[in-house]
Amino acid sequence: MAQLRDYLHTAVPAPLMDAEVEVVDLHAYIAKLDREFKTQRYDDINAPLLYVRIQIGEATCNALIDCGATRNYISQDFMVRTGLGPRVRRKSQPTQVTLAGGHTHKSIDRCIDSVPVYFAPHASEAVSFDILDTKFDMILGMSWLRSKDHPVNFFNRTVHVRDQNGVLVPCTVPLPHPSISCHLVFAASMRVSIIRDDIEEMGGCFLHALPAHDASSTDSPSDPRITELLDAYNEVFEGPHGVVPDRPIRHEIILEDGAVPPRGCIYRMSEEELSVLRAQLDDLLKKGWIRPSSSPYGVPVLFVRKKNKDLQLCIDYRKLNAQTIRNAGPLPRIDDLLE
Incomplete structure (x- = not known):
């Protein structure tokens, strides 16, 4: 965000006195930003990483x-975000961080041992970190690379780890950070940032009105392949009716010993509420989801x-x-359910 803010300050031409010239310059500036975004020109120093x-x-x-790093490092800020503060311990002998030129940068006297890190669903490893004041949230050095079989391909930008079954699975490798990034923000959050004059949250903001969605286009898809697919699986899109079929697992409510059916009052309702309740009960009865019952258990609505x-x-x-x-x-x- 800081680089984007500096870029905007230096790249915008100074407005001239002539209003027409100023508009022309602004259009040219926006066109330049659009070209850079489409070509994804990566100017950040982090692009090759x-x-x-x-x-x-x-x-x-x-x-x-x-x-090039001999150990694994985690930043102070990310350590706080993960809630690992109580697991931090002091080293008996501080570690000296030596840069590539041979200069000693600083000594590290705090570390965290055996932190479970998920690289993919069902693929986690216990990784130990030194706490280093760095702009990177985490640095995985040779200590992690040589701990297990971690195939890394810098040419194809791929990293693989082994899951709990010993199968190599790919890690998610994010794209390099572009010099101009596109983010979705809500109008409410942008309004709050403007009111607070929060400069750190704002750089350049271009508003674009989304076209109105035409509901008729979804009712009758023009692509014949979509129509054929919808017809082939028409039963999937039908609303459910009737009770759930028998499953291997049947759920039940287990009550405490000696529990008696609770009794409660009936809440008063207005005419509008009674009409809505009648309509919903009729709909649920028609679908077969509820039925008249003489059970001693009953609850108010x-x-x-x-x-x-x-x-x-x-x-x-x-x-x-x-x-x-x-x-x-x-x-x-959740990731186990989605797998």
Whole structure:
């Protein structure tokens, strides 16, 4: 962002007194930016460097692959973001960082041992780091490169690691940082940045109105291949009806010993709410998702107004939840479910 801000300050021609000349210069400047973005001209000093996308806990970053570094390093800022502060320990003997020219840069007396780093789904390794004040979030040096089989191809810009089954899987290698980057921002966040006069959050901003979406184009696709595909899998796009078929696993609510069916009051509703409730009950009965029941268990319902002023049906299960034995099993990882 700093380089982009400096580029904008130096590249924009000084506005002339003639309004027409100023407009012509501005158009030429925007055209120049557009040409640079289309050709992806990489002017950053980081362009030749090779990174891999890694994840530690909930935090992600681009780790620099550096065969000239003898050890692995993590920055102070990224260490804080990952919440690894409590695992930091002091070294008995500080490590001296020596640059390529032979000059000693500084000594490092803090490190973190055996941090689980995810390089791909089902591909994690325990990596130890020295904490170094650097602009890179993470540097993977020879300590990591020679620890296991990590094929690195600088020509093709590919990095592979082995997953839990011993199979080589590719790491995510981000593209080099362009001198002009394109990001999606929301109008609300941009408005807040402008009000706060947050210079660090802004560089150059070009607003473009998206064309209105024509719903009729999606109803009748012009491409015959799309129409053929939709017809072949028409049942996939139909709304579900009836109860869920029998599955190997049947879920149940396990209650505490001696629990009796809770009793609750019926919440009062307005005429609008009663009509919406009747319509939703009729729809659920028609789909077969609910049925009349004489069970001793029953819970009240109520409505909450949504942002678009529609009514959202809510079911009050609080008394039933108070009698339910909590499931102590851990939730599955999202990446495992998507794999």
